[in-house]
Amino acid sequence: MKAIVLKQLGGAENLELKDIPVPAIKDKEVLVRNHAISINPVDIFVRTNEGALNNILKPAAGEDIILGWDISGEVTAVGAQVTGFKPGDAVFGMVNFTGHGKAYAEYVAAPASHLALKPANTSHEAAAAATLAALTAWQALVTHAHIKKGDKVLIHAAAGGVGHYAVQIAKHFGAYVIGTSSAAKKEAVLRFGADQHIDYNSQTFEELVTDADIVLDSIDIPGHLDRSLAAVKDGGHLISIRVFFDDAQKQKAADRNIHIERMYVTSNGEQMQSIAALLASGELHSEVASVYAFEDIAKAHEQVSTGKTQGKVVVKI
Ligand SMILES: NC(=O)c1ccc[n+]([C@@H]2O[C@H](COP(=O)([O-])OP(=O)(O)OC[C@H]3O[C@@H](n4cnc5c(N)ncnc54)[C@H](OP(=O)(O)O)[C@@H]3O)[C@@H](O)[C@H]2O)c1
Incomplete structure (x- = not known):
């Protein structure tokens, strides 16, 4: 072969x-x-x-x-x-x-x-x-952040591989979804189902969002994870799939009862079946x-x- x-x-x-x-x-x-x-x-x-x-x-x-x-x-x-x-x-x-x-x-x-x-x-x-991208979005939102109806969810890189599945999965669970991208991809982020778009070049996301139940961070830029921490409400969830939390961020999160997780996706056929069901129903594209x-x-x-x-x-x- x-x-x-x-x-x-x-x-x-x-x-x-x-x-x-x-x-x-x-x-x-x-x-x-x-x-x-x-x-x-x-x-x-x-x-x-x-x-x-x-x-x-x-x-x-x-x-x-x-x-x-x-x-x-x-x-x-x-x-x-x-x-x-x-x-x-x-x-x-x-x-x-x-x-x-x-x-x-x-x-x-x-x-x-x-x-x-x-x-x-x-x-x-x-x-x-x-597959990998959709499973990552599923595990971040469902397994680690326990997403539920009515949650306010901020998804970074909402036009990318993981992000565009995360927007759609969050909508499936009945969340209010805010997605970040450059202005050029605003139309796509809204088409994936986001309720609100933030252009990371011209807007400061942590000024616009200060009470998210869940933030999904995939951005490898110094200071970005601190800014995401500022966007989460006390008691919320911040899931990072890229940058690791340092001790100061862990302390800040603990002080505000924010659940933080730097996760790795793992193979999982049962969750693939959930993704297959969403593809079959047309809720995931x-x-x-x-x-x-x-x-x-x-x-x-x-x-x-x-x-x-x-x-x-x-x-x-
Ligand atoms: N830990 C894990 O298990 C795991 C699993 C999957 C992925 N990851 C990691 O997560 C990251 C994303 O993966 P991916 O597959 O989604 O990548 P991707 O498809 O290459 O992401 C591309 C997207 O990122 C957006 N982007 C770039 N800079 C941005 C910023 N500052 N703010 C908002 N959006 C921005 C781009 O939008 P614009 O063109 O508009 O900038 C583009 O649409 C990668 O670093 C990957 O290695 C980790």
Whole structure:
């Protein structure tokens, strides 16, 4: 089968199309003939950073490094202990995160517990998009912040991969949603369902929002997390998916009874089923910014590297 192998740490030119054997599956795994994958900022991080590669992808000594975690495709074989899926099923999910997902390949050995059935109304491209980014939004809002009807939710980078799913998921739970982006993406943020938009270039979000029940922060700018803390009401939730809290921020949050969490997304098939249900009902929609051919994966990486993507970048296999 064809796979994209990372020859060495560094630029996107190190992603090399190679012929390698189809992976063997274990008892609790299914073999997926992959139709589409999506690219995340973490793919670029592990491609370029040795610490990230070893802590997040964790390759075994000597094995080919195959990046990626987000897949959508068709089951071609199932392990002896798999009951939920059969050959022919269309499935999608975030496979083995953290760990060696090996998604940039024609066939992927995926734990059945990381997958859900792909809704019939959703293309493989749209399904592949709604995996790591959608799960992150789900886990931030539902698992960690316990979102409920009527909450005021501030979502940063609301036009990006995680953000555009977070806006839609928060609306599904009946929240009042405020999304930040540049002015150029205001229309998109409102189209995703936000009730209010803040242009981070011309407006100061913590002056406009001081009583959020939940803030989702994904921005790696000095001082940004402090500003998000100021936007949360006492007793609220501040979830960071990018920057870690320092001791002063932890103290400030404790003084105001604010629940803070620097979270990592984790593979979860049950939550993928919740995402599948929202895709099926039309409440969740993937904004696919670009679809690249498998051999053009370097271009997909370059686009995600800009940090300016509206929605998701997808690669067709
Ligand atoms: N901890 C975890 O488990 C986890 C999981 C997923 C992602 N992440 C991290 O979360 C971050 C976001 O991921 P993603 O996939 O959503 O990235 P992405 O799709 O590349 O985000 C792009 C978006 O960020 C927006 N943006 C850039 N600077 C901004 C600012 N100062 N304020 C508001 N919006 C801004 C851009 O909007 P404009 O063009 O309008 O600026 C663009 O739409 C990344 O750092 C990623 O590594 C962490």
